[in-house]
Amino acid sequence: MSAALVTRGLGKRYRSTWALRDCDLEVPTGAVIALVGPNGAGKTTLLRLVAGLQRPSAGSVSLFGDLAPAQSPQALAQLGFVAQDHPVYRRFRVSELLHLGRSLNRTWDQDFAERRIAELGISPRQRTGRLSGGQQAQVALALALAKRPRLLILDEPVASLDPLARREFLQILMGAVAGDGLTVLLSSHNVAELERVCDHLVVVANGSVQLAGDVDSLLGDHRVLTGPGAALPGGPGVIHVDQADRHAHVVARIGPAEPMPGWQARPVGLEELVLAYLRRAREPRPVPSEMELSA
Numbered sequence: 001m002s003a004a005l006v007t008r009g010l011g012k013r014y015r016s017t018w019a020l021r022d023c024d025l026e027v028p029t030g031a032v033i034a035l036v037g038p039n040g041a042g043k044t045t046l047l048r049l050v051a052g053l054q055r056p057s058a059g060s061v062s063l064f065g066d067l068a069p070a071q072s073p074q075a076l077a078q079l080g081f082v083a084q085d086h087p088v089y090r091r092f093r094v095s096e097l098l099h100l101g102r103s104l105n106r107t108w109d110q111d112f113a114e115r116r117i118a119e120l121g122i123s124p125r126q127r128t129g130r131l132s133g134g135q136q137a138q139v140a141l142a143l144a145l146a147k148r149p150r151l152l153i154l155d156e157p158v159a160s161l162d163p164l165a166r167r168e169f170l171q172i173l174m175g176a177v178a179g180d181g182l183t184v185l186l187s188s189h190n191v192a193e194l195e196r197v198c199d200h201l202v203v204v205a206n207g208s209v210q211l212a213g214d215v216d217s218l219l220g221d222h223r224v225l226t227g228p229g230a231a232l233p234g235g236p237g238v239i240h241v242d243q244a245d246r247h248a249h250v251v252a253r254i255g256p257a258e259p260m261p262g263w264q265a266r267p268v269g270l271e272e273l274v275l276a277y278l279r280r281a282r283e284p285r286p287v288p289s290e291m292e293l294s295a
C-alpha cells in the first residue's frame with residue numbers, strides 16, 4: 001500500500017530548543033495512526049508541521065507521494081485539520097459555517113454536513129459561540145469530515161467530548177476510514193480508548209519518536225517477562241524494568257524467542273507498551289547486567 005505520509009529528518013526548533021527532532025515516519029494510506037506522548041512531547045508541533053501550518057527547521061514532509069511544502073494549495077486541498085482548541089468562528093451561525101465550507105472546498109459534502117449537524121441535535125441557526133465546548137468540538141469535526149479529505153489530522157479530538165459522544169465520534173471516524181479510504185492521524189492522551197480504533201502507533205517524548213509502527217507487529221515484538229528481581233536482565237531488548245515483591249517485570253523487545261530459564265513471558269498490552277517507552281524516555285536506563293534476555 002502506498003504511503004499517505006512520509007517525514008524525513010523532520011524537526012522544529014524554537015530559538016535553541018528543539019520541539020521535535022529527527023522525525024522519520026512512514027504511514028500507509030487508509031491507516032489510523034495514534035500519536036501519543038506526555039505534555040510538551042512535540043505532538044502538536046508534529047501535527048502542525050504535517051498540516052503545513054508551520055515550516056520545518058529541518059527535514060521534509062511528503063503527502064501521497066508529493067513533496068508538500070507548507071501552504072501548497074494542492075496539499076492543503078487533501079488535508080483536514082482540527083486544532084486542539086477546535087476553533088470555529090464564534091459569531092457565525094452553524095449554517096453560515098457550512099456555507100463557508102462549501103464555498104472554500106471543491107470536495108465538500110453538504111449532505112453529510114447537514115446530516116451530521118442534525119444528528120448532533122444542533123440547530124443550523126445557532127451561533128457557534130453559544131454552543132458548549134463539546135458541541136463546538138463536534139461541529140469542528142463535522143466540518144473537517146465534510147471536506148472529505150484524504151488525510152485527516154486531529155489534535156486531541158475527543159478530549160472535550162462526553163463518553164457517549166467520544167464513542168460515537170470514533171465510530172463515525174471508523175466509518176469514514178472504511179468507506180472512503182481516509183487516513184487519520186490523531187493525538188491523544190487516552191491510549192486505552194485509541195486501542196479500539198488505531199492500527200498504527202507513534203510514541204513521542206522529549207521531542208523524539210520513541211516507537212513507531214503497526215500496532216499488531218509492535219505487540220507481537222514485545223513481551224512482559226517476569227522473573228527473580230535480584231538478577232536484572234539487560235541489553236538492547238530491555239525497554240523498562242519494574243521491580244516489585246522481589247520480582248522483576250520487564251517489558252522487552254524479544255520477539256517470539258523463549259525467555260531465559262526461570263523467567264515467564266506473557267503478551268504485552270498497548271497501554272503497558274506505551275508506558276514502558278514513556279518511562280524509558282524519562283528515566284536513566286538500568287545498568288545492564290551480563291544476563292541475556294532469551295534462552
Ligand SMILES: Nc1ncnc2c1ncn2[C@@H]1O[C@H](COP(=O)(O)OP(=O)(O)OP(=O)(O)O)[C@@H](O)[C@H]1O
Pocket residue numbers: 014018019037038039040041042043044045046
Ligand atoms: N511557539 C512556541 N514557541 C516556543 N516554544 C514552543 C512553541 N510551541 C511549542 N513550544 C515548545 O515545544 C515543545 C513541544 O510542544 P507541543 O505543543 O508540540 O507539545 P504537545 O506534545 O502537543 O503537548 P500537549 O500534550 O501538552 O499538548 C514544548 O516544550 C513547548 O514548550
